[in-house]
Amino acid sequence: EAGVTQSPRYAVLQEGQAVSFWCDPISGHDTLYWYQQPRDQGPQLLVYFRDEAVIDNSQLPSDRFxxxxxxxxxxxxxxxxxxxxxxxxxxxxxxxxxxxxxxGPGTRLLVL
Amino acid sequence: GQQVQQSPASLVLQEGENAELQCNFSSTATQLQWFYQRPGGSLVSLLYNPSGTKHTGRLTSTTVTKERRSSLHISSSQITDSGTYFCAMATGGNNKLTFGQGTVLSVIP
Structure with missing residues:
Protein backbone atom coordinates (compact mmCIF):
# COMPACT_ATOMS: atom_id res chain seq x y z
CA GLU A 1 0.00 0.00 0.00
CA ALA A 2 1.45 3.39 -0.96
CA GLY A 3 2.03 5.88 1.82
CA VAL A 4 1.37 9.59 1.87
CA THR A 5 3.16 11.32 -1.00
CA GLN A 6 4.09 14.98 -1.23
CA SER A 7 5.65 17.23 -3.84
CA PRO A 8 7.86 19.04 -4.31
CA ARG A 9 10.39 17.77 -1.78
CA TYR A 10 12.23 21.10 -1.66
CA ALA A 11 11.42 24.70 -2.54
CA VAL A 12 13.53 27.85 -2.39
CA LEU A 13 11.81 31.22 -2.79
CA GLN A 14 12.44 34.91 -2.50
CA GLU A 15 10.19 36.79 -0.09
CA GLY A 16 6.93 37.75 -1.77
CA GLN A 17 6.83 34.77 -4.11
CA ALA A 18 4.03 32.22 -4.12
CA VAL A 19 4.37 28.45 -3.74
CA SER A 20 2.04 25.45 -3.73
CA PHE A 21 2.50 22.12 -2.02
CA TRP A 22 0.68 19.02 -3.09
CA CYS A 23 -0.33 15.97 -1.03
CA ASP A 24 -1.77 12.58 -1.98
CA PRO A 25 -3.02 10.75 1.13
CA ILE A 26 -3.21 7.02 1.71
CA SER A 27 -6.01 5.60 -0.41
CA GLY A 28 -9.27 5.44 1.53
CA HIS A 29 -8.22 7.83 4.29
CA ASP A 30 -10.95 10.36 4.89
CA THR A 31 -8.99 12.81 7.03
CA LEU A 32 -6.06 14.88 5.76
CA TYR A 33 -3.83 17.21 7.79
CA TRP A 34 -1.27 19.89 7.00
CA TYR A 35 1.41 20.66 9.58
CA GLN A 36 4.23 23.19 9.71
CA GLN A 37 7.45 22.09 11.37
CA PRO A 38 10.04 24.83 12.00
CA ARG A 39 13.62 23.63 12.41
CA ASP A 40 14.26 21.85 15.73
CA GLN A 41 10.61 22.07 16.79
CA GLY A 42 7.62 19.77 16.86
CA PRO A 43 5.03 19.97 14.09
CA GLN A 44 2.15 22.41 14.47
CA LEU A 45 -1.23 21.74 12.88
CA LEU A 46 -2.29 24.31 10.27
CA VAL A 47 -5.52 22.83 8.90
CA TYR A 48 -7.32 19.54 8.57
CA PHE A 49 -10.08 18.15 6.37
CA ARG A 50 -12.57 15.36 6.62
CA ASP A 51 -13.38 14.45 3.06
CA GLU A 52 -13.60 17.81 1.25
CA ALA A 53 -14.72 19.84 4.27
CA VAL A 54 -12.39 21.98 6.37
CA ILE A 55 -12.80 20.87 9.99
CA ASP A 56 -10.34 23.26 11.59
CA ASN A 57 -8.19 25.99 10.05
CA SER A 58 -7.82 28.14 13.14
CA GLN A 59 -4.00 28.02 12.97
CA LEU A 60 -3.78 28.80 9.27
CA PRO A 61 -2.57 32.38 8.56
CA SER A 62 -5.57 33.18 6.38
CA ASP A 63 -4.14 36.32 4.84
CA ARG A 64 -1.44 34.38 2.97
CA PHE A 65 -2.13 30.66 3.36
CA GLY A 104 4.40 12.01 4.20
CA PRO A 105 8.07 12.89 3.58
CA GLY A 106 7.42 16.64 3.78
CA THR A 107 8.34 19.65 1.68
CA ARG A 108 11.31 21.66 2.95
CA LEU A 109 10.75 25.35 2.24
CA LEU A 110 13.46 27.99 2.43
CA VAL A 111 12.41 31.62 1.99
CA LEU A 112 15.33 33.96 1.34
CA GLY B 1 -4.44 25.69 24.64
CA GLN B 2 -3.27 22.24 25.51
CA GLN B 3 0.40 21.70 26.25
CA VAL B 4 2.65 18.70 25.86
CA GLN B 5 5.90 18.50 27.80
CA GLN B 6 8.54 15.92 26.97
CA SER B 7 11.52 14.92 29.06
CA PRO B 8 14.39 14.67 28.91
CA ALA B 9 15.14 17.12 26.11
CA SER B 10 18.10 14.99 25.10
CA LEU B 11 19.56 11.65 26.09
CA VAL B 12 22.84 9.89 25.31
CA LEU B 13 23.02 6.13 25.74
CA GLN B 14 25.53 3.44 25.05
CA GLU B 15 24.41 0.75 22.69
CA GLY B 16 22.46 -1.90 24.58
CA GLU B 17 21.17 0.39 27.33
CA ASN B 18 17.48 1.04 27.85
CA ALA B 19 15.78 4.41 27.37
CA GLU B 20 12.76 5.88 29.14
CA LEU B 21 11.08 8.90 27.54
CA GLN B 22 8.36 10.82 29.31
CA CYS B 23 5.41 12.86 28.07
CA ASN B 24 3.10 14.95 30.24
CA PHE B 25 0.09 16.82 28.96
CA SER B 26 -2.26 19.46 30.32
CA SER B 27 -5.58 17.89 29.27
CA THR B 28 -7.07 14.41 29.23
CA ALA B 29 -5.94 12.69 26.06
CA THR B 30 -8.39 10.96 23.74
CA GLN B 31 -5.55 10.27 21.29
CA LEU B 32 -1.88 9.71 22.09
CA GLN B 33 0.72 8.84 19.51
CA TRP B 34 4.50 8.42 19.62
CA PHE B 35 6.57 9.32 16.55
CA TYR B 36 10.20 8.97 15.48
CA GLN B 37 12.07 11.36 13.20
CA ARG B 38 15.60 11.14 11.79
CA PRO B 39 17.33 14.48 11.03
CA GLY B 40 15.83 15.74 7.78
CA GLY B 41 13.44 12.81 7.71
CA SER B 42 9.71 12.44 8.01
CA LEU B 43 7.69 11.39 11.04
CA VAL B 44 7.27 7.67 11.52
CA SER B 45 4.39 6.52 13.70
CA LEU B 46 5.68 4.19 16.41
CA LEU B 47 2.68 3.54 18.64
CA TYR B 48 -0.88 4.74 19.01
CA ASN B 49 -1.67 4.45 22.69
CA PRO B 50 -4.33 6.67 24.29
CA SER B 51 -4.53 4.40 27.34
CA GLY B 52 -2.90 1.33 28.84
CA THR B 53 0.20 -0.43 27.64
CA LYS B 54 1.16 -1.27 24.08
CA HIS B 55 4.19 -3.12 22.72
CA THR B 56 5.87 -3.33 19.36
CA GLY B 57 9.28 -4.89 18.98
CA ARG B 58 11.64 -3.28 21.47
CA LEU B 59 9.20 -0.45 22.22
CA THR B 60 6.70 -0.28 25.07
CA SER B 61 4.36 2.63 25.69
CA THR B 62 2.37 3.10 28.88
CA THR B 63 -0.28 5.82 29.08
CA VAL B 64 -2.00 6.65 32.37
CA THR B 65 -4.93 8.74 31.23
CA LYS B 66 -6.00 10.01 34.66
CA GLU B 67 -2.48 11.19 35.44
CA ARG B 68 -2.08 12.80 31.99
CA ARG B 69 1.18 11.12 31.19
CA SER B 70 2.68 8.63 28.81
CA SER B 71 6.06 6.96 28.59
CA LEU B 72 8.02 5.24 25.85
CA HIS B 73 10.49 2.57 26.84
CA ILE B 74 13.14 1.49 24.34
CA SER B 75 14.93 -1.70 25.32
CA SER B 76 18.41 -2.69 24.20
CA SER B 77 19.01 0.53 22.29
CA GLN B 78 20.79 0.40 18.91
CA ILE B 79 22.75 3.07 17.08
CA THR B 80 19.99 3.22 14.48
CA ASP B 81 17.53 4.29 17.21
CA SER B 82 19.24 7.70 17.24
CA GLY B 83 16.93 10.54 16.31
CA THR B 84 14.11 12.62 17.78
CA TYR B 85 11.10 11.08 19.49
CA PHE B 86 7.87 13.06 19.62
CA CYS B 87 4.80 12.56 21.73
CA ALA B 88 1.54 14.01 20.37
CA MET B 89 -1.92 14.10 21.86
CA ALA B 90 -5.44 15.20 21.04
CA THR B 91 -8.30 15.87 23.38
CA GLY B 92 -12.07 16.20 23.31
CA GLY B 93 -12.53 13.64 20.57
CA ASN B 94 -11.12 15.84 17.82
CA ASN B 95 -8.09 14.98 15.69
CA LYS B 96 -5.97 18.04 16.40
CA LEU B 97 -2.66 16.57 17.51
CA THR B 98 -0.51 18.81 19.70
CA PHE B 99 3.15 17.80 19.64
CA GLY B 100 5.77 18.07 22.33
CA GLN B 101 9.20 19.52 21.59
CA GLY B 102 10.73 16.08 21.29
CA THR B 103 13.49 14.10 22.96
CA VAL B 104 16.73 13.84 20.99
CA LEU B 105 18.23 10.39 21.52
CA SER B 106 21.82 9.62 20.66
CA VAL B 107 23.01 6.03 20.91
CA ILE B 108 26.78 5.63 20.80
CA PRO B 109 28.93 2.50 20.40
Whole structure:
Protein backbone atom coordinates (compact mmCIF):
# COMPACT_ATOMS: atom_id res chain seq x y z
CA GLU A 1 0.00 0.00 0.00
CA ALA A 2 1.45 3.39 -0.96
CA GLY A 3 2.03 5.88 1.82
CA VAL A 4 1.37 9.59 1.87
CA THR A 5 3.16 11.32 -1.00
CA GLN A 6 4.09 14.98 -1.23
CA SER A 7 5.65 17.23 -3.84
CA PRO A 8 7.86 19.04 -4.31
CA ARG A 9 10.39 17.77 -1.78
CA TYR A 10 12.23 21.10 -1.66
CA ALA A 11 11.42 24.70 -2.54
CA VAL A 12 13.53 27.85 -2.39
CA LEU A 13 11.81 31.22 -2.79
CA GLN A 14 12.44 34.91 -2.50
CA GLU A 15 10.19 36.79 -0.09
CA GLY A 16 6.93 37.75 -1.77
CA GLN A 17 6.83 34.77 -4.11
CA ALA A 18 4.03 32.22 -4.12
CA VAL A 19 4.37 28.45 -3.74
CA SER A 20 2.04 25.45 -3.73
CA PHE A 21 2.50 22.12 -2.02
CA TRP A 22 0.68 19.02 -3.09
CA CYS A 23 -0.33 15.97 -1.03
CA ASP A 24 -1.77 12.58 -1.98
CA PRO A 25 -3.02 10.75 1.13
CA ILE A 26 -3.21 7.02 1.71
CA SER A 27 -6.01 5.60 -0.41
CA GLY A 28 -9.27 5.44 1.53
CA HIS A 29 -8.22 7.83 4.29
CA ASP A 30 -10.95 10.36 4.89
CA THR A 31 -8.99 12.81 7.03
CA LEU A 32 -6.06 14.88 5.76
CA TYR A 33 -3.83 17.21 7.79
CA TRP A 34 -1.27 19.89 7.00
CA TYR A 35 1.41 20.66 9.58
CA GLN A 36 4.23 23.19 9.71
CA GLN A 37 7.45 22.09 11.37
CA PRO A 38 10.04 24.83 12.00
CA ARG A 39 13.62 23.63 12.41
CA ASP A 40 14.26 21.85 15.73
CA GLN A 41 10.61 22.07 16.79
CA GLY A 42 7.62 19.77 16.86
CA PRO A 43 5.03 19.97 14.09
CA GLN A 44 2.15 22.41 14.47
CA LEU A 45 -1.23 21.74 12.88
CA LEU A 46 -2.29 24.31 10.27
CA VAL A 47 -5.52 22.83 8.90
CA TYR A 48 -7.32 19.54 8.57
CA PHE A 49 -10.08 18.15 6.37
CA ARG A 50 -12.57 15.36 6.62
CA ASP A 51 -13.38 14.45 3.06
CA GLU A 52 -13.60 17.81 1.25
CA ALA A 53 -14.72 19.84 4.27
CA VAL A 54 -12.39 21.98 6.37
CA ILE A 55 -12.80 20.87 9.99
CA ASP A 56 -10.34 23.26 11.59
CA ASN A 57 -8.19 25.99 10.05
CA SER A 58 -7.82 28.14 13.14
CA GLN A 59 -4.00 28.02 12.97
CA LEU A 60 -3.78 28.80 9.27
CA PRO A 61 -2.57 32.38 8.56
CA SER A 62 -5.57 33.18 6.38
CA ASP A 63 -4.14 36.32 4.84
CA ARG A 64 -1.44 34.38 2.97
CA PHE A 65 -2.13 30.66 3.36
CA UNK A 66 -4.91 28.66 1.77
CA UNK A 67 -5.68 24.96 1.57
CA UNK A 68 -8.16 22.96 -0.47
CA UNK A 69 -9.21 19.36 -0.89
CA UNK A 70 -11.87 19.64 -3.59
CA UNK A 71 -12.69 15.97 -4.19
CA UNK A 72 -11.85 14.66 -0.76
CA UNK A 73 -8.67 12.99 -1.97
CA UNK A 74 -5.60 15.08 -2.92
CA UNK A 75 -4.93 18.43 -1.29
CA UNK A 76 -3.02 21.62 -2.10
CA UNK A 77 -1.56 24.07 0.40
CA UNK A 78 -0.64 27.46 -1.04
CA UNK A 79 1.37 30.34 0.35
CA UNK A 80 0.46 33.50 -1.51
CA UNK A 81 3.32 35.82 -0.53
CA UNK A 82 6.03 33.97 1.35
CA UNK A 83 7.94 35.48 4.27
CA UNK A 84 11.24 34.41 5.79
CA UNK A 85 9.30 33.26 8.86
CA UNK A 86 7.55 30.65 6.68
CA UNK A 87 10.82 28.74 6.36
CA UNK A 88 9.97 25.27 7.67
CA UNK A 89 9.08 21.75 6.59
CA UNK A 90 5.45 21.33 5.56
CA UNK A 91 4.10 17.91 6.41
CA UNK A 92 0.96 16.24 5.17
CA UNK A 93 -0.66 13.39 7.09
CA UNK A 94 -3.74 11.26 6.65
CA UNK A 95 -5.85 9.01 8.83
CA UNK A 96 -9.00 6.93 8.72
CA UNK A 97 -11.77 8.16 11.02
CA UNK A 98 -9.34 10.05 13.25
CA UNK A 99 -7.21 7.04 14.10
CA UNK A 100 -3.41 6.81 13.69
CA UNK A 101 -1.97 9.61 11.57
CA UNK A 102 0.54 8.66 8.86
CA UNK A 103 2.91 11.32 7.60
CA GLY A 104 4.40 12.01 4.20
CA PRO A 105 8.07 12.89 3.58
CA GLY A 106 7.42 16.64 3.78
CA THR A 107 8.34 19.65 1.68
CA ARG A 108 11.31 21.66 2.95
CA LEU A 109 10.75 25.35 2.24
CA LEU A 110 13.46 27.99 2.43
CA VAL A 111 12.41 31.62 1.99
CA LEU A 112 15.33 33.96 1.34
CA GLY B 1 -4.44 25.69 24.64
CA GLN B 2 -3.27 22.24 25.51
CA GLN B 3 0.40 21.70 26.25
CA VAL B 4 2.65 18.70 25.86
CA GLN B 5 5.90 18.50 27.80
CA GLN B 6 8.54 15.92 26.97
CA SER B 7 11.52 14.92 29.06
CA PRO B 8 14.39 14.67 28.91
CA ALA B 9 15.14 17.12 26.11
CA SER B 10 18.10 14.99 25.10
CA LEU B 11 19.56 11.65 26.09
CA VAL B 12 22.84 9.89 25.31
CA LEU B 13 23.02 6.13 25.74
CA GLN B 14 25.53 3.44 25.05
CA GLU B 15 24.41 0.75 22.69
CA GLY B 16 22.46 -1.90 24.58
CA GLU B 17 21.17 0.39 27.33
CA ASN B 18 17.48 1.04 27.85
CA ALA B 19 15.78 4.41 27.37
CA GLU B 20 12.76 5.88 29.14
CA LEU B 21 11.08 8.90 27.54
CA GLN B 22 8.36 10.82 29.31
CA CYS B 23 5.41 12.86 28.07
CA ASN B 24 3.10 14.95 30.24
CA PHE B 25 0.09 16.82 28.96
CA SER B 26 -2.26 19.46 30.32
CA SER B 27 -5.58 17.89 29.27
CA THR B 28 -7.07 14.41 29.23
CA ALA B 29 -5.94 12.69 26.06
CA THR B 30 -8.39 10.96 23.74
CA GLN B 31 -5.55 10.27 21.29
CA LEU B 32 -1.88 9.71 22.09
CA GLN B 33 0.72 8.84 19.51
CA TRP B 34 4.50 8.42 19.62
CA PHE B 35 6.57 9.32 16.55
CA TYR B 36 10.20 8.97 15.48
CA GLN B 37 12.07 11.36 13.20
CA ARG B 38 15.60 11.14 11.79
CA PRO B 39 17.33 14.48 11.03
CA GLY B 40 15.83 15.74 7.78
CA GLY B 41 13.44 12.81 7.71
CA SER B 42 9.71 12.44 8.01
CA LEU B 43 7.69 11.39 11.04
CA VAL B 44 7.27 7.67 11.52
CA SER B 45 4.39 6.52 13.70
CA LEU B 46 5.68 4.19 16.41
CA LEU B 47 2.68 3.54 18.64
CA TYR B 48 -0.88 4.74 19.01
CA ASN B 49 -1.67 4.45 22.69
CA PRO B 50 -4.33 6.67 24.29
CA SER B 51 -4.53 4.40 27.34
CA GLY B 52 -2.90 1.33 28.84
CA THR B 53 0.20 -0.43 27.64
CA LYS B 54 1.16 -1.27 24.08
CA HIS B 55 4.19 -3.12 22.72
CA THR B 56 5.87 -3.33 19.36
CA GLY B 57 9.28 -4.89 18.98
CA ARG B 58 11.64 -3.28 21.47
CA LEU B 59 9.20 -0.45 22.22
CA THR B 60 6.70 -0.28 25.07
CA SER B 61 4.36 2.63 25.69
CA THR B 62 2.37 3.10 28.88
CA THR B 63 -0.28 5.82 29.08
CA VAL B 64 -2.00 6.65 32.37
CA THR B 65 -4.93 8.74 31.23
CA LYS B 66 -6.00 10.01 34.66
CA GLU B 67 -2.48 11.19 35.44
CA ARG B 68 -2.08 12.80 31.99
CA ARG B 69 1.18 11.12 31.19
CA SER B 70 2.68 8.63 28.81
CA SER B 71 6.06 6.96 28.59
CA LEU B 72 8.02 5.24 25.85
CA HIS B 73 10.49 2.57 26.84
CA ILE B 74 13.14 1.49 24.34
CA SER B 75 14.93 -1.70 25.32
CA SER B 76 18.41 -2.69 24.20
CA SER B 77 19.01 0.53 22.29
CA GLN B 78 20.79 0.40 18.91
CA ILE B 79 22.75 3.07 17.08
CA THR B 80 19.99 3.22 14.48
CA ASP B 81 17.53 4.29 17.21
CA SER B 82 19.24 7.70 17.24
CA GLY B 83 16.93 10.54 16.31
CA THR B 84 14.11 12.62 17.78
CA TYR B 85 11.10 11.08 19.49
CA PHE B 86 7.87 13.06 19.62
CA CYS B 87 4.80 12.56 21.73
CA ALA B 88 1.54 14.01 20.37
CA MET B 89 -1.92 14.10 21.86
CA ALA B 90 -5.44 15.20 21.04
CA THR B 91 -8.30 15.87 23.38
CA GLY B 92 -12.07 16.20 23.31
CA GLY B 93 -12.53 13.64 20.57
CA ASN B 94 -11.12 15.84 17.82
CA ASN B 95 -8.09 14.98 15.69
CA LYS B 96 -5.97 18.04 16.40
CA LEU B 97 -2.66 16.57 17.51
CA THR B 98 -0.51 18.81 19.70
CA PHE B 99 3.15 17.80 19.64
CA GLY B 100 5.77 18.07 22.33
CA GLN B 101 9.20 19.52 21.59
CA GLY B 102 10.73 16.08 21.29
CA THR B 103 13.49 14.10 22.96
CA VAL B 104 16.73 13.84 20.99
CA LEU B 105 18.23 10.39 21.52
CA SER B 106 21.82 9.62 20.66
CA VAL B 107 23.01 6.03 20.91
CA ILE B 108 26.78 5.63 20.80
CA PRO B 109 28.93 2.50 20.40
Missing amino acids: SAVRPKGTNSTLKIQSAKQGDTATYLCASSLLGDTQYF
